[in-house]
Amino acid sequence: MDVTEDHTVASLVPLMIATSLDAGQRPVLQYRESATGKLLGVLRLTRSASVTTEKATITLYYVTAGEHHCLGQPLRAWSTRLQNRVMLKNRAPHHFSPEPAAVQQLMIAYLCPRPTILVSVAAPGHQNIFPMDLIGPLERSGLFSLALRSTSISVPIMRETRKVALSSIPATMKAVVYKLAEQHKHPLADWNALPFPVRPSREFGITVPASALRIQELDIVHSQEVGSHTLFIGRIVSEENLAEGTQLHHTAGFHQAYRRRKGVPFAEV
Structure with missing residues (x-):
């Protein structure tokens, strides 16, 4: 299958x-x-x-x-x-x-x-945005999953609010996305301090990058610890396709080497 x-x-x-x-x-x-x-x-x-x-x-x-x-x-x-x-x-x-x-x-x-996205979280007293790539659809169930390291600062807030916004990011923003990995350790002090314009998501009003290729809003229906990570399972409740472009993805180095030998390497940034 x-x-x-x-x-x-x-x-x-x-x-x-x-x-x-x-x-x-x-x-x-x-x-x-x-x-x-x-x-x-x-x-x-x-x-x-x-x-x-x-x-x-x-x-x-x-x-x-x-x-x-x-x-x-x-x-x-x-x-x-x-x-x-x-x-x-x-x-x-x-x-x-x-x-x-x-x-x-x-x-x-x-x-x-694996696509690398930015996850936005918002609650009274806590706001954050950070990259994730342990994500993806569970097609037959109609669900979508996120696996976030349980030590990440926003895990308790996500389990409480049960709402996040997922931003598909252009590959050209790679450096900015990687820099935001710091936010796994501490919440964001001010949305306005981000190095890119922002806007609210359509249904939840959670702050997201204005330059995102796509915005999806996830209603979390279940979460539990699985080994080192917390597995969040939810349903996509809204999706905005905003722009065309190459989304940031990760693959294995040996996969890129194979594709390079075949003359069809992925674009690198």
């Missing part, structure tokens, strides 16, 4: 995948090139638990193994060893950090390029 629009990352530690498809106890998630069907990577999963909302059930899976085929041997093995060594060398003690094997598996999930 095609789950391109029906799987997202639910947690980094342990690495877990959410989908509204119950695929059994030990399914295999395959990532294939859309044009040719060539197999690019595989994640092997083990069923963990189910999340039940008002009208749907979301299934959670542990990622137990994975491999990609974007690089040939021995380059693939050499690249993996080098990356693992760098990750272990730069690992901060007593700090959130997935195991190198889990990071390699996560990069396989990024064979399906």
